[in-house]
Amino acid sequence: MSVLLEARGVCRSFGGLDVTRDVNFKLVSGDRVALIGPNGAGKTTLVNLITGDIAPSRGQFWMGDDDITGLSIPERVRRGLVRTFQTTRLFANLTVADNVALAIMQRKRISRRIFSSATELPEVKAEWSEILAHLGLDHLAYRKVIELAYGQQRLIELAIGLALHPKVLLLDEPAAGVPHDEAPKILDAINRLPADIAVLMIEHDMDLVFKFARRVLVLAAGRLIFEGSPADVTADHEVRRAYLGSYADARHSA
Amino acid sequence: MSDITMIHAPQKRVPFAQEAAGALTILALGAVGYFLYPDDLAFLTRLIGIAFLVLSLDLVTGYCGVATLGHAAQFGVGAYAAGIACIRGVTDPVALLGVGLVAGTIMGLISGALITRFRGLPQLVLSIAVGQLVAGLANKLSWLTGGSDGLSGIEPGKVFGVFGFDMYSRTGYLFSLAVLVITFVVLQRFVRSPFGLMCRGIKDDDLRAKMIGVSIYPRLVAMYGVAGAVAGIGGALTAISTGVVGLDSVSFERSAEVLVMLVLGGAGHLWGALAGTVIFMIFEHVVAAANPFHWMTMVGLLLILIVVFAPRGLIAPVMSLWTKMTRKGKAA
Ligand SMILES: Nc1ncnc2c1ncn2[C@@H]1O[C@H](COP(=O)(O)OP(=O)(O)OP(=O)(O)O)[C@@H](O)[C@H]1O
Numbered sequence A: 001m002s003v004l005l006e007a008r009g010v011c012r013s014f015g016g017l018d019v020t021r022d023v024n025f026k027l028v029s030g031d032r033v034a035l036i037g038p039n040g041a042g043k044t045t046l047v048n049l050i051t052g053d054i055a056p057s058r059g060q061f062w063m064g065d066d067d068i069t070g071l072s073i074p075e076r077v078r079r080g081l082v083r084t085f086q087t088t089r090l091f092a093n094l095t096v097a098d099n100v101a102l103a104i105m106q107r108k109r110i111s112r113r114i115f116s117s118a119t120e121l122p123e124v125k126a127e128w129s130e131i132l133a134h135l136g137l138d139h140l141a142y143r144k145v146i147e148l149a150y151g152q153q154r155l156i157e158l159a160i161g162l163a164l165h166p167k168v169l170l171l172d173e174p175a176a177g178v179p180h181d182e183a184p185k186i187l188d189a190i191n192r193l194p195a196d197i198a199v200l201m202i203e204h205d206m207d208l209v210f211k212f213a214r215r216v217l218v219l220a221a222g223r224l225i226f227e228g229s230p231a232d233v234t235a236d237h238e239v240r241r242a243y244l245g246s247y248a249d250a251r252h253s254a
Numbered sequence B: 001m002s003d004i005t006m007i008h009a010p011q012k013r014v015p016f017a018q019e020a021a022g023a024l025t026i027l028a029l030g031a032v033g034y035f036l037y038p039d040d041l042a043f044l045t046r047l048i049g050i051a052f053l054v055l056s057l058d059l060v061t062g063y064c065g066v067a068t069l070g071h072a073a074q075f076g077v078g079a080y081a082a083g084i085a086c087i088r089g090v091t092d093p094v095a096l097l098g099v100g101l102v103a104g105t106i107m108g109l110i111s112g113a114l115i116t117r118f119r120g121l122p123q124l125v126l127s128i129a130v131g132q133l134v135a136g137l138a139n140k141l142s143w144l145t146g147g148s149d150g151l152s153g154i155e156p157g158k159v160f161g162v163f164g165f166d167m168y169s170r171t172g173y174l175f176s177l178a179v180l181v182i183t184f185v186v187l188q189r190f191v192r193s194p195f196g197l198m199c200r201g202i203k204d205d206d207l208r209a210k211m212i213g214v215s216i217y218p219r220l221v222a223m224y225g226v227a228g229a230v231a232g233i234g235g236a237l238t239a240i241s242t243g244v245v246g247l248d249s250v251s252f253e254r255s256a257e258v259l260v261m262l263v264l265g266g267a268g269h270l271w272g273a274l275a276g277t278v279i280f281m282i283f284e285h286v287v288a289a290a291n292p293f294h295w296m297t298m299v300g301l302l303l304i305l306i307v308v309f310a311p312r313g314l315i316a317p318v319m320s321l322w323t324k325m326t327r328k329g330k331a332a
């Protein structure tokens, strides 16, 4: 299995607070990994480090044979490193269709065109219609994002991520804020992705973690303290102590 | 909810319908000016020249979210370039427009390269600095620009070798109107293009734009170049049709005034830029004539009213009404 993304000894602190401590992991082709850990463990910070939002104070990230630590955010995206945001960051004053269309056009390298009508380009429209339909958002295509409910906005985060055809997809709590009966759409969307890409999902909802992940990483106080199968994670003593507690008990009693 | 973007929703009708509607609207308004106010054509010609500058400002401020108080530089450089070229023997009006366009583009690229490196207050201050630098140069290089006397004696040839510029500004007006229509139609297309849409995305959230793989800085510089071209055309038109270029064309006051016009009409929409220019300039023209001492007070009052009652500009309520009407039309 080829390694798509690798973290080597990554550290980061904010004003004396070590938020990321010597983190090492690999994402290989076909990976479906859950990253879990208590609030404030540094999960989002780790994603910010991977995507280049913030720079590590020590360590590197590699994609294949390339050290990407020094690359800018857009350069990393162009290599297939794509994320969604825990707190939605969308083009709020544009329509849902435009939000997804921009991602598609950027991927297809046609976003510099200056004379064709953006959203209605047939090859672009076919794609965003399909993505939106799968997420049950098609009826909202021409609504401004700012007018939508928060749960719907969360799904647009995912739609943009999908539109970029990622090689490595980092999902930061994609289900948070999404109404419970719509959450399965997220798993459906992930299941439709090409099998060979790597997906890392930060998620608190253990039900979702168990359905999604074949591997679980546990982060506590900035350190990766466990790596293993979803079944093992609930059994691991240290993880339970650090974090799981109630979730594990709930599953056992269920 | 007032809703400007809905205008971009699918209107699967005639291609170029929006562009045609835009052109016809401007032509109709232009005809009203031409036939009802034949004595004010010189003023209306100046108005059209300024409209280019406001449209240009809209491209960087309304569409990209760049804060600038130095935008007159692009306009002024276009005007001076065309004026100087004309005095030195390039008298064909269309060629002079080309000179203004190129000069404006270069100025736009330079300004953009400096200004869009920064955000927020530093950006605003830098834009003022660039504007002041250009104004200072226009004053200092008097062998080229005429200094504080300005350039005069700009006598362009006939348009297409047929229509000479007359003292009633008829040719100047119609020529300016025609160029405005063409520019406006091109811009309508441009702002709906992938490039234009991406600029609006960058304005909304630049981190999101980066996270879909967009390099922001080159985009903004390019947009500044386009804006410079538009402003440069406006400057050249003004130089050609008035025959003079003065320091006022690069002044801070000019930069500030056009920002007021844009806010008045509604930033982020081409019609907003046009509406703001027309309303502000006519208001100024009428009130300044009636009451030369208090017209700035009146303008201030007008602005306060607009900001309180139509914070997104005068065009926003019009656009939402239009949206409602077209939505109803579709439902029916
Ligand atoms: N830019 C920053 N400056 C200072 N401190 C920060 C910054 N970003 C994150 N932190 C701190 O780092 C710690 C980890 O935050 P992070 O958002 O990564 O946690 P998380 O695991 O994603 O938590 P949650 O489950 O609540 O989303 C927190 O204590 C947070 O306050």
Ligand SMILES: [Mg+2]
Residues within 6 Å of the ligand: A043, A044, A045, A086, A172
């Ligand atoms: Mg987080």
